[in-house]
Structures are given as structure tokens and as C-alpha cells.
Amino acid sequence: MRKSSLALLALLATSTATHSQSLIPDLDAPGTRGEMARAEKKKAEVRFDAMDGSKDGKLSRDEVTGKSDYLASNFDKLDSNKDGVLSWEEFLGHNRWPK
């Protein structure tokens, strides 16, 4: 990889929400990475849908309380747009796997 593309990658990594975002494989990534991404997305979707009692595609604080200690205790941090609910992307922590 050339130096200029490394610099660009570093810039992209710092401009995105979290450093780990760049480590999330795309759903259509070749080979095992793509397979794992699709399997993880499926699992995440099952969890999300199970908690989304109102089926509005968002998780309220009430919907996660008692079902996920992690989501309940980190709710305000994960609710990055501060609208009081967790979107699919906020739940995942990245926006690389559209629902």
C-alpha cells in the first residue's frame, strides 16, 4: 500500500465515529469475513427485533431495561443523536450493516 493511501486511511479512521468502525467487515466482504459479518448481522437482528416490543424499528429505554444490562447502562452514550431511542445503527455501534 502506498504512503498516500495510508494517510488517507488514517484520516478516514479519525473522522469516523469510532476507531473500531474500520475493523467491521462489510456484509459483501469476500470469504470468511463476509460470512462472519452476515452471521453477526443476523444474530444482532434477532436480538434487536426481540427487544423491539413496539416493532417501530427503534429501542426505547423501557424496551432494553431488564433485557440487556449493557444497553440499559450505556443507553445515553449509545443514543448518539440524543432522540431518546436507539436506532439500528446506534444499537450496532456502526452503520455498515443496513437493516
Ligand SMILES: [Ca+2]
Ligand atoms: Ca437515537
